[in-house]
Amino acid sequence: MGSMGSSAKTDYCAFTKAIEHLGDRWSLLIVRELHMFGPQGFNALAAGLPGRVSRSVLSAKLRKLEELGLVARDDSRARSAPYHLAPAGEQLLPTLKSLWQWAERWVPEDAALAQRDPTVLAFWLSRRVVTTEVPTRKTVIEISVRDAPDTRAWLLLDRHGGPELCDEDPGLDESRYVYLEAEASGLLPVARGERSWSDALADRSVELYGEPDLVAATPSWFTAAPAEVPVRQAG
Amino acid sequence: MGSMGSSAKTDYCAFTKAIEHLGDRWSLLIVRELHMFGPQGFNALAAGLPGRVSRSVLSAKLRKLEELGLVARDDSRARSAPYHLAPAGEQLLPTLKSLWQWAERWVPEDAALAQRDPTVLAFWLSRRVVTTEVPTRKTVIEISVRDAPDTRAWLLLDRHGGPELCDEDPGLDESRYVYLEAEASGLLPVARGERSWSDALADRSVELYGEPDLVAATPSWFTAAPAEVPVRQAG
């Protein structure tokens, strides 16, 4: 995404314009509704949208979406022609699908609970890894959070090259795994460098399983010092 | 995208939640800014965002994005730690890239001018095609709009199967092309069935070039009757 425009500061920027046009409560929901449930009239649309639109707002949004070429109607002269997607609206569907998939994975039922996601905790941990201290052979910490039993995260450690976050099991030999289990609330302070490993292990806020040598060494792979500024990623 | 959730009407819906959280003036712009220009402090962020955010709003948005796991800072205890993307934010980048690409193509400099897009005009035309009247051999109408000289659209006609809209030249034999040139304002009423082909050709609102037989037959491929409700597309 390095190609995401040159100088967003001053230039005309299509992305910014798109947010201005579509960054509101209803526009994208209308597009989705028309895709999922097909062409519909005004009232059906109003009833189908999640959580009640007022008629005046829906009317205004539809005018705008027509103007932008996202939505059209079959016969512009008829009053009761159903609304349906026009080319710009059809072309937006892959983007909406992408947003949907992102949302399925990342939008928590309760916003405040996002920090319980194992990937987020693995992320915090990854930023405290001291690469020179990790084992020479590739090693994985598999992170399970009891508050979020459905997802796990894997932190792949390698002396050459920084730590890597994985959404799937990287599949190393069983002997190279450390299994970390904890409540999110117990792991978070450790991952953030606000509490020591030894304290957390002592009161079982964090538990480690696997080859005894690896388990014993795990705390030494991390620093409690403030994490460095991340290197900007390429992709 | 048929998999876009089952019953959006009542169920918990991640997509809807995502719009609630991110469907505003600033959230997505902040994520983009942090991606494109790397980790930054509060003031840099405020200055970098297109068109001035107030400090209070920026502060509130950052809290929310932190809560959602899109954004994080290096050391939660330090005041002046720069903001950077967290996992949920990184994962949103493909979606933003997709939106950007869509915007480059579909967001007009002037919103009202979207109707001058040849693809939009081709779309309107396509909905008036009478499949039984088109030539038995595949035929293409290439549409150029003088108001929008940078894009063209191709309408591929086939007696078997409905008309097809192309963003690229489908590459048939030269003899199967009809070249349509017009001002958007001259073509639109014809495409919408509000004006007859013969009137528009007579005053040169619309001009056709190509094999004389094809050109002569072109108007007969369309109906002026109200377009049918489109068949729902598969995705």
Added chain:
DNA sequence: CAGTATCCTCGAGGATACTG
């Protein structure tokens, strides 16, 4: 430098009644 606190404005959005 990084905010928070305060106050203000405007417009998005809601509710309801009315009309072709």
Added chain:
DNA sequence: CAGTATCCTCGAGGATACTG
């Protein structure tokens, strides 16, 4: 049935001053 018209409310967002 499909809106528009009207009126209202609330909150998003802006401007500015102040503080650790």
